[in-house]
Amino acid sequence: MDVRFTQKTIGDLLREENLHIPSYQRPYKWGRKQIRHLFYDLKNSLEQDETSKYQIGSLILHRQEDGQCAIVDGQQRLISISLFLHALGHFEEYAGASKLLNQEFSNISLEHAQENHQEWQNLIELVGKAKEEVCNFMLTNCYLSVIELPSDKLAEAFQLFDSQNNRGKSLEPHDLLKAYHLRSIPNKEQNEETIIDWERIVSHNQLNLKDLFDKHLFRIRRWANGETGLTKKRYGSYLRFTEDFIDDFKGVNLTEENYPYLKIYKDLSDNNIAFPINLTMPMINGRAFFDYIKESHDSLVRLERILKELETEEVAKIINRKESKFQRTRNLFDNAVALFVDRFGQEALTQEIIEVLLIWSYYPRIKASRILDSTLANYAAGGRFQNNDVQKLLQVMNQSLSPNDFLMRVDRDKFDNWNLKDLLEEIEK
Structure with a gap:
């Protein structure tokens, strides 16, 4: 037909x-x-x-x-x-x-x-x-x-839908990615199941697709590589997942590329074995991309429950604050915890780790009268804050071999050797 x-x-x-x-x-x-x-x-x-x-x-x-x-x-x-x-x-x-x-x-x-x-x-x-x-x-x-x-x-039906409904305005970068990766799925019978999962995330009441890319995946992948993710403009810069960064999520085709770093993925794929998904993995075209989005979304949604199970009274007083001035640092903390759990597992998320990540994440909010997205990005991945060198902690984490290796690499002098009590006192001043 x-x-x-x-x-x-x-x-x-x-x-x-x-x-x-x-x-x-x-x-x-x-x-x-x-x-x-x-x-x-x-x-x-x-x-x-x-x-x-x-x-x-x-x-x-x-x-x-x-x-x-x-x-x-x-x-x-x-x-x-x-x-x-x-x-x-x-x-x-x-x-x-x-x-x-x-x-x-x-x-x-x-x-x-x-x-x-x-x-x-x-x-x-x-x-x-x-x-x-x-x-x-x-x-x-x-x-x-x-x-x-x-x-x-x-796939063609959805591409037509996108063009019909976005005539005269730019598509969201994640919409472009959907069309790009659907074309790379050889088995068309998988498309409907794939789109069901995708559309479920589009309007998810806890974490929708736009925020998944904009506030988490884009930032985690950039910051873990020591890159700010900032786009410069005439006056200042902004931190946002735009079409300029779409190549971050396009990836490679396993049927066409034979690079050594892809061998494990290719071997598993050739034997119809699902390969492990992690937040900073190489992007692979087609169904693997949609699996990555689904798994990443599920893990970030679970993050709130994980923190609830582990939070002490002091931690709760910090991360549950509703003031808008703490939203950027809370995002930094969530992304740091998400990357740690993704790399080392939930069981490795001890109170000591939570304390380190919390102090590092909230430190710039206490030290500066106000912080912008650019402040956050330069602190997280640019290695600079108030003209001083700081640790790119997500990059350090991404290069660490174990939780203990990570803790040994953390330079607490960079955030005044604070403990959780010190941080809470500063916040409540």
């Missing part, structure tokens, strides 16, 4: 029984404002010319092997229209709309659906008899441009 391009009325489309919203889709998030905008657009078009054709947008479908059509792009609009039919009592006449609304939804989606259903009812009461005219116009005169891709073209 080739890619198909058609135009369908809303009525014809919502009579199709094979429509469904795949589990990798993001939540339904249209609000009352979008509902009102759609309704009055339809009403105005009807009043201007009841015979006119109204182009309502595009729809990207992924035709699956069992005949089902997964909605890759367009679910917000179709669910909203289905809610309109439900509010009017025409729900059962359209099998596609009925199927869409009877799927299992997240709590976020259900909350928005309930609010929008109420909004449709409010609009229906406002317009009185005109409600049926608007509905009929929508079903028979409103068209969608439908792009339907075959079962082996899921």
Whole structure:
């Protein structure tokens, strides 16, 4: 089956029984404002010319092997229209709309659906008899441009989705990485499972995908190499994962490259054995990249629980402070702990290690009246703070052979030989 391009009325489309919203889709998030905008657009078009054709947008479908059509792009609009039919009592006449609304939804989606259903009812009461005219116009005169891709073209469907939804604005660098690495997966059957995991992280309530890259993976990998990750601008600099750093996560293709440092990964891959994932590992194209993101996300989400289990009263008083001035140093501490656990294991995270990492991370916040992202990056990886040399502790950690080796390399003189009590007293001044 080739890619198909058609135009369908809303009525014809919502009579199709094979429509469904795949589990990798993001939540339904249209609000009352979008509902009102759609309704009055339809009403105005009807009043201007009841015979006119109204182009309502595009729809990207992924035709699956069992005949089902997964909605890759367009679910917000179709669910909203289905809610309109439900509010009017025409729900059962359209099998596609009925199927869409009877799927299992997240709590976020259900909350928005309930609010929008109420909004449709409010609009229906406002317009009185005109409600049926608007509905009929929508079903028979409103068209969608439908792009339907075959079962082996899921990666292409998502690339098309990205281009459709980001026209005129830059894609997020992690969106570019998704498209890049999907193209490197030879077994297309793996794509849907891969995208399900990816989309789960996109809107994760504790750590979403943007923050995973921006505040953790990008910083950890750069700082562990002794690089600040700063982008210079005319006045100052900023610390952010941008397209300029996208090559950090592109990696190599194991089927094409035979470098000695890749031998262990290639041998394991050739024998269908999953290789170990760690935060600073070489980037490998395709499925390995998505495995890296999933494993890294899971480990960083577990970090909060790990710290909760190990924190003493003094540690809790420091890391649980909510003032905004401590957010940057808390990020530095979290990344340092994440790298240590990733390298040496949770069981090696002793109170002594936590104390060292905590004092090192919070030291610049106490010594400076204010710190910026550039201050943080230069302290963490640039080796400079207030014109003095400091330790690049994540790089030291990344080069250490054991927890004890790491502790022996730590130069406590660089942070005034403070202990945890000293740090707490300084914070509470």
